[in-house]
Amino acid sequence: YGLEPYSVYEVTVRAVNGFGVSDEAVTMERTQEDVPSAPVNVIVAVANSTSLYLSWDPPTMPNGIILFYRIEYSGVESTSSVDSSFNKVQDVTVYNVTSTFLTGLVPFSTYNITVSATTSV
Numbered sequence: 001y002g003l004e005p006y007s008v009y010e011v012t013v014r015a016v017n018g019f020g021v022s023d024e025a026v027t028m029e030r031t032q033e034d035v036p037s038a039p040v041n042v043i044v045a046v047a048n049s050t051s052l053y054l055s056w057d058p059p060t061m062p063n064g065i066i067l068f069y070r071i072e073y074s075g076v077e078s079t080s081s082v083d084s085s086f087n088k089v090q091d092v093t094v095y096n097v098t099s100t101f102l103t104g105l106v107p108f109s110t111y112n113i114t115v116s117a118t119t120s121v
Contacts, residue, residue: 005034005063006119033064036117039098049107055099056115064119068095073102076110 003009008030015022039056047053058066070093075086086106094100105111 003031005031006065007031033119033121035121036063036066036119037061039069039115039117042115044113047101050103050105052102052105052111052113053099054102054113054115057098059117062117062119064121066117066119068093068118069098070116070118071100071102071113072116073111073113075106076112 008028011027011029013025037059039059042054042056045053054071056069070091072089072091074089086109092100092102102111102113
């Protein structure tokens, strides 16, 4: 209907009939939450040979209350010998923060990292 998610709208109702016009009934209503846009300004920095520091800003369109952020990461195939979990997607959930460390990484390796925000939807 063209309404924005998780936005407050004022609704005014007035009856009109052959007897005249009623008083206004006014109410404020909030639309439901929706999926947020992606976090912005994601920065990844090397902390040491086995750790990365990640930081980000909240989504420009949160579309609700952000409950947590999910960080998914996996190693990119390399020529070095690593264990079988290297290429598996790892999942980290953080609450009420916009930064974290990824630790226990394989030294001198490349990782794919995704940061996403989650509302109640």
